[in-house]
Amino acid sequence: MMALRTRLTERLGIRVPILSAPMGVTAGGRMASAVTEAGGLGLIAGLGPAGIANSAPWIEAQYAAAGNSRVGGGFITWMLASQPDLLDRMLDHAPVAVMLSFGDAAPFAPAVKRAGALLICQVQSMRYARQALDCGADIIVAQGGEAGGHGTTERATFTLVPEVADLLAKTSPDTLLIAAGGIGDGRGLAAALMLGADGVLIGSRFWTSAESLAATDVKRHALAADGDATIRTNVGDIANNSPWPTEFTGRILRNDLTDRWHGKEDALRAEGEAGRDRYRAALKLRDFRQLAVHVGEVAGLMTDELPVSRIVETIIGDAEKLLLRGAWQRA
């Protein structure tokens, strides 16, 4: 059985330093359970397909789908703020950890800690990393802009991870660090460890897995793309009538929608209901030229829908080869 030990595997009691991102709508109990069974830690999304206001039954259903697997959960923080009781619904299931992303984690940190769950805060900059420490984060996820889905353009994984590592070493050495954004294979895991991370959080690669709740056609669409095919933009959220703070853009596939509206966000907003009708029509037709397909730059490093177990095995196997017998030699 494969294993790769770091401070993160020790702290979480897992075998491989891989967490799955609690991606809204697609990271359900089946995916989370599969990641845990493969040796990592799966995180169930706190956001279901009917929106945050109706996520309580989703959380119940997904914890049921995870069965007896030891999993965690995660929320989009600014959405949780509108339905704070959902945190209790999550904590009812005794998650190993609760991850909070995109917004102020401070109001929710005490409840997570009281429940005995580890508090994971995802950050996109040094400013947010310092805020996460102030909240008492047990684990910080440093997310670079190359990540799929929501994030910011402010920093890239390659520089944010070592800079947060330096901050933690200086001010909070027991806080662990996870890299996110651009990681989908063994090279990414090995590189993240070199940069100072204790492990990785993987989104897009698991989003395309067999256990993901994403539809097959949209997964195929993303798997066929190369890494140049994505863009970070507010256009998807505006078209889809999703009230994300504009600071957090979505990395989505470039298509007719982004070609037409990226850089003209105000005009798209001004369209109002007409634009939203067009989006709903495209959704009905599965017209991916007009829809926001969230995937990271890592799209260029993946081609097949695979079971989670196979994805994790390959990542760990490849990372170990690189870590133990790389292409360098001491002269």
Add this chain to the structure above:
Amino acid sequence: MMALRTRLTERLGIRVPILSAPMGVTAGGRMASAVTEAGGLGLIAGLGPAGIANSAPWIEAQYAAAGNSRVGGGFITWMLASQPDLLDRMLDHAPVAVMLSFGDAAPFAPAVKRAGALLICQVQSMRYARQALDCGADIIVAQGGEAGGHGTTERATFTLVPEVADLLAKTSPDTLLIAAGGIGDGRGLAAALMLGADGVLIGSRFWTSAESLAATDVKRHALAADGDATIRTNVGDIANNSPWPTEFTGRILRNDLTDRWHGKEDALRAEGEAGRDRYRAALKLRDFRQLAVHVGEVAGLMTDELPVSRIVETIIGDAEKLLLRGAWQRA
């Protein structure tokens, strides 16, 4: 004497897989020579302080300053297109390699090859990587958007490097790959090797070195910044009246200039001579709140002006420690 062997060190006949970026105006013969003497390969910029039209005497002077060191050179390709004879001035000095960045390398590739220099093409996307292969590049530099100075926001180092590595493995296995963007310490070098690079190109870290021709006050300003302090924008070039194609933005320190004009580029352009006068006045006063200070996200990983030899030694020493005895264990 320190050494770390890769395919790149073998091909170039050097001891450590580190090249210095041929940064316009600041990467002179003294810096290039110091990088070569430290075991890497220094590249002299083809662009001097009086502009590309007057760069011939600069090239002579900087090769003279490099003395007998084995160095290479580099050009901003779209600028070279306006003064193509400068390539011959560079080739007169038998550079080990010539690096071409930002523009179509095809017209210049044959002369570089005929002169027996290795052709290095810097790319920012898969599209440009394929073009570089079509030009017959011996070495491709994959530059992520986190890099200082000019580049694009299209891709990040963390995903671009492995994706180009896959392309090369499939279509041109003898072409070597260098990572650029965000690399300033041993962690970055080790991570780049994990991602599939044969070596690294370093800009900002050498730009702050003792041998850099950048002024002490501007170096200090950049060294004091953290990694959140930069932004990729056209504002610096517009204010400075530099006709860069807008596709290539400059990563510069956020300041009053970028706060005021980023996102309002057309208004800055419309100011015309008044805006340029203001910029020249700020330059005279060394008012860094109003000037474009080019530095990468790696600003957050460096604090001191150091000699090149010390920078290289530290990078190699730290990378070796990570590569040979990391924080992971086989279970």
